[in-house]
Amino acid sequence: MTDFLNLYKAFLRISTTMMIQYRASGLIWMIGAVLDPIIFLVVWSVAARASGGTVGGMAPSDFAAYYIVLMLVNHLTFTWIMEVFQYRVQYGNFNAELLRPVHPIHMDIADNIAYKLVMTVVMIPAVVICVWLFEPNFVFIPWALAAALPAVLLAFLVRFFLEWTLALVTFWTTRTQAINRTYFGVLMFMSGRVAPIALLPGILQDVTSVLPFYYMVAFPVELAVGRLSPAEAMDGFMIQILWLAAALGIITSTWRFALKRFSAVGG
Amino acid sequence: MPAPAIHVQDLSKTFNVPVREAGVKAALRSLFKREHRDVKAVEAVSFDVSPGEIVGFLGPNGAGKTTTLKMLSGLLHPTGGTAKVLGHVPFRREKDYLSKITLVMGQRNQLVWDIPVVDSFERNRAIYRMDAGEYRKMLDEMTDLLDLGPLLQKPTRNLSLGERMKCEIAVSLLHKPQVLFLDEPTIGLDVTMQRRIRSFIQEYNRSTGATVLLTSHYMADVEALCKRVIIIHHGKILFDGDLSELVQQFSAYKTITIDLEEMDGINFTRFGEVVEIEGLQVKIRVPKADTPRITGEILAELTIQDLTVEDPPIEEIIDRVFSQTEIELEKE
Amino acid sequence: MLRLMAVFFRLGMLNELAYRANFWVQTFESLINAIMVLGAVGVVFSQTNTLGDWMVWELTALCGVYFIMLGGINMILSPSLSQFIDDVRQGTLDFTLTKPEDAQLLVSISRVQMWKLLDVMLGIGVVGYAVRQLGDQISWTDASLFGVSLLLGGIIVYSFWIMLATLAFWFIRVENIFFIFWSMYNAGRWPVTIYPGWLKWILTAIVPIAFAVTVPAEAIAGRLSIDTLWLAVGLAGVLLVASRQFWKFGVKHYAGASA
Numbered sequence: 001m002t003d004f005l006n007l008y009k010a011f012l013r014i015s016t017t018m019m020i021q022y023r024a025s026g027l028i029w030m031i032g033a034v035l036d037p038i039i040f041l042v043v044w045s046v047a048a049r050a051s052g053g054t055v056g057g058m059a060p061s062d063f064a065a066y067y068i069v070l071m072l073v074n075h076l077t078f079t080w081i082m083e084v085f086q087y088r089v090q091y092g093n094f095n096a097e098l099l100r101p102v103h104p105i106h107m108d109i110a111d112n113i114a115y116k117l118v119m120t121v122v123m124i125p126a127v128v129i130c131v132w133l134f135e136p137n138f139v140f141i142p143w144a145l146a147a148a149l150p151a152v153l154l155a156f157l158v159r160f161f162l163e164w165t166l167a168l169v170t171f172w173t174t175r176t177q178a179i180n181r182t183y184f185g186v187l188m189f190m191s192g193r194v195a196p197i198a199l200l201p202g203i204l205q206d207v208t209s210v211l212p213f214y215y216m217v218a219f220p221v222e223l224a225v226g227r228l229s230p231a232e233a234m235d236g237f238m239i240q241i242l243w244l245a246a247a248l249g250i251i252t253s254t255w256r257f258a259l260k261r262f263s264a265v266g267g
Numbered sequence: 268m269p270a271p272a273i274h275v276q277d278l279s280k281t282f283n284v285p286v287r288e289a290g291v292k293a294a295l296r297s298l299f300k301r302e303h304r305d306v307k308a309v310e311a312v313s314f315d316v317s318p319g320e321i322v323g324f325l326g327p328n329g330a331g332k333t334t335t336l337k338m339l340s341g342l343l344h345p346t347g348g349t350a351k352v353l354g355h356v357p358f359r360r361e362k363d364y365l366s367k368i369t370l371v372m373g374q375r376n377q378l379v380w381d382i383p384v385v386d387s388f389e390r391n392r393a394i395y396r397m398d399a400g401e402y403r404k405m406l407d408e409m410t411d412l413l414d415l416g417p418l419l420q421k422p423t424r425n426l427s428l429g430e431r432m433k434c435e436i437a438v439s440l441l442h443k444p445q446v447l448f449l450d451e452p453t454i455g456l457d458v459t460m461q462r463r464i465r466s467f468i469q470e471y472n473r474s475t476g477a478t479v480l481l482t483s484h485y486m487a488d489v490e491a492l493c494k495r496v497i498i499i500h501h502g503k504i505l506f507d508g509d510l511s512e513l514v515q516q517f518s519a520y521k522t523i524t525i526d527l528e529e530m531d532g533i534n535f536t537r538f539g540e541v542v543e544i545e546g547l548q549v550k551i552r553v554p555k556a557d558t559p560r561i562t563g564e565i566l567a568e569l570t571i572q573d574l575t576v577e578d579p580p581i582e583e584i585i586d587r588v589f590s591q592t593e594i595e596l597e598k599e
Numbered sequence: 600m601l602r603l604m605a606v607f608f609r610l611g612m613l614n615e616l617a618y619r620a621n622f623w624v625q626t627f628e629s630l631i632n633a634i635m636v637l638g639a640v641g642v643v644f645s646q647t648n649t650l651g652d653w654m655v656w657e658l659t660a661l662c663g664v665y666f667i668m669l670g671g672i673n674m675i676l677s678p679s680l681s682q683f684i685d686d687v688r689q690g691t692l693d694f695t696l697t698k699p700e701d702a703q704l705l706v707s708i709s710r711v712q713m714w715k716l717l718d719v720m721l722g723i724g725v726v727g728y729a730v731r732q733l734g735d736q737i738s739w740t741d742a743s744l745f746g747v748s749l750l751l752g753g754i755i756v757y758s759f760w761i762m763l764a765t766l767a768f769w770f771i772r773v774e775n776i777f778f779i780f781w782s783m784y785n786a787g788r789w790p791v792t793i794y795p796g797w798l799k800w801i802l803t804a805i806v807p808i809a810f811a812v813t814v815p816a817e818a819i820a821g822r823l824s825i826d827t828l829w830l831a832v833g834l835a836g837v838l839l840v841a842s843r844q845f846w847k848f849g850v851k852h853y854a855g856a857s858a
Contacts, residue, residue, distance in 0.1 A: 028779055029775075031778075032778065038798070044643070047646060047650055181632065194642060195642050195643070341854075342693050370693060375689070375694075376691070377694035381614065389610060390606070394603070
């Protein structure tokens with residue numbers, strides 16, 4: 001166990017140094033990460049004002065709270081592995097990564113954490129400024145906030161494992177762009193980023209409660225913002241844990257297939 | 268005497284480069300303060316090249332050859348001195364000038380990676396505004412001379428290194444340039460291909476009278492193509508003249524190779540420095556001035572099958588030129 | 600200059616035509632993108648009747664313009680300028696600079712991704728459909744103003760992109776600099792007028808999304824003010840000149856010319 005922790009410490013050190021070097025890239029990414037929720041925040045607030053103050057039971061200040069928390073949660077759970085994996089396998093030295101006695105996923109996790117660590121420098125001021133600009137209506141419910149923390153962690157794990165699995169698709173096809181696009185599109189809608197789930201058409205709402213996307217982002221957000229009852233929270237956690245188990249299963253079996261495929265087809 | 272094709276006078280180029288160190292602390296420090304230092308890549312270089320000459324630039328990596336070439340092709344602004352090629356000032360990058368020159372860089376391609384070679388040719392044809400007739404003629408000629416037939420329809424990425432270089436040379440000469448700047452054109456190629464490329468360049472020079480400036484650290488390139496050699500090291504010209512002159516000026520030694528019938532008991536060191544003994548053959552290095560005397564002694568005292576007196580290989584001479592310079596610089 | 604563009608386009612096209620599979624992949628991607636963008640509009644308008652003072656079909660037309668610009672940029676600008684940035688890093692830019700043709704032109708049109716034309720066509724289709732739904736409100740003046748503002752928007756976007764690309768002469772790691780544009784471009788899916796002042800200003804003056812998407816949409820929706828049009832003309836002119844000067848400055852720096 002201590003070996004494992006030491007490994008992560010070493011990885012984190014390397015990743016953090018690299019991240020400081022690539023800070024410009026990181027900043028550029030953060031612009032998108034901050035802007036995207038703000039766009040929808042504004043859109044929904046405008047819609048609310050045009051409809052007599054609220055839309056779907058939410059006023060502009062509610063949307064502000066929802067989207068500012070979403071900005072933070074999305075930042076904490078997102079990964080970029082799908083975008084870069086194909087490039088890594090095709091042009092990078094994936095062979096070298098496989099020869100190491102450590103599963104390549106660990107380096108990716110370390111990179112991910114390092115990015116988020118370094119970029120808190122941007123995220124925290126961004127959140128503060130947004131709170132000042134948009135006057136969100138935060139409802140502080142102690143148990144909900146406490147519950148939100150493990151929910152975020154679980155959300156991160158579910159999202160990371162599933163997206164890592166999807167990234168492996170590159171071993172079977174070069175059309176990863178199309179797959180990534182589709183995934184991203186579905187994610188935008190079903191993880192509560194285009195709109196809070198409650199505002200989606202009914203059919204979509206039912207589907208979302210079963211699929212993992214809601215649990216990757218919206219679930220911790222709604223918990224933190226105080227929109228869920230204890231019962232709903234319990235249900236949510238159960239399904240989240242189920243999806244985590246499923247994700248672990250999927251990733252281990254897909255990885256095995258991917259390795260076979262990679263050694264058959266080559267780099 | 269006709270005007271020189273290339274006229275260089277006191278040409279200099281100094282780069283201001285940032286200084287970087289390793290480690291996290293240094294990385295963070297560099298966020299706030301960037302240190303720089305001046306690097307003199309080329310220092311007061313002067314030479315003239317007549318039209319139709321093939322001149323070789325020799326020097327180790329970082330000597331300033333490529334920088335000089337880049338200044339003459341208009342890519343870099345000199346920090347001092349003047350240069351004129353075909354009557355133009357290169358760094359003004361006049362269209363008229365650019366259409367008369369070509370640049371070839373070994374290991375870098377101007378051929379477009381993903382498209383068939385012939386499409387890259389078409390691209391250049393449009394850029395250089397060649398009319399259909401002259402383009403066709405050049406294309407056919409080069410296809411013949413370089414065996415490009417089976418390669419033309421293939422995308423660049425599907426060609427081997429040698430095939431790519433052939434096509435690369437072809438595409439750069441399509442517009443019949445009058446001055447060729449070749450930067451390490453045969454690097455990484457196998458011996459046969461190197462010879463092929465060299466003879467092609469020679470042929471082009473012979474039939475069009477184009478002036479060729481070639482940089483290389485392959486002696487074979489220079490020996491095959493260039494009568495005249497300019498040696499650059501640390502941005503300064505160490506030698507400018509014929510290859511044979513180089514030998515004369517810088518080699519202080521000659522190598523005597525003796526083939527004997529028997530070797531027992533003979534002490535060769537009294538004749539000179541023994542370089543190598545292989546079977547019944549001995550190589551001795553002797554100071555140039557003493558060569559006639561020592562040769563006489565050997566002939567008189569030993570029974571020989573064969574005796575040859577040679578200059579040391581040119582690489583050795585040049586190596587010596589470089590190491591001499593290093594020693595002098597260290598003394599400074 | 601047009602002759603050269605035609606040659607490059609033809610070469611790019613010929614190359615792509617060989618890959619028919621890409622046509623289907625692009626169709627798929629364009630459709631997914633369309634569903635995403637229009638779907639979001641759909642979700643919003645399932646809850647409200649107007650956004651700002653934009654009606655649903657006006658917003659649809661806006662999405663159409665969004666696609667047209669997207670297609671245009673991805674067809675020529677993005678691949679060519681990404682190649683340029685790569686060339687600077689690899690040293691192959693030297694080949695471009697020793698050619699007897701304007702380097703900025705060569706660099707801007709060097710690569711063509713033909714199938715992105717599908718996005719442009721999709722956009723035109725969406726705009727056409729939206730216009731039909733808007734009925735007789737749209738006049739021929741609106742249509743021609745639409746064309747003009749699209750052209751002006753294109754010029755403004757081009758100038759902006761080339762200025763970003765020119766930064767490659769100074770900074771080595773600018774491959775994802777265009778990401779700045781794309782992040783902001785996402786905001787262009789909605790009329791810039793709904794955003795709070797500071798954001799509206801950023802999207803107009805700093806990253807000119809407003810002129811790329813909102814203004815042409817206003818034109819075709821018959822809501823373009825003449826002031827905005829003149830502003831677009833002015834900005835297009837200024838940016839075109841400024842970007843050209845910046846480019847020349849960048850080339851000089853690359854060549855190590857002092858000043």
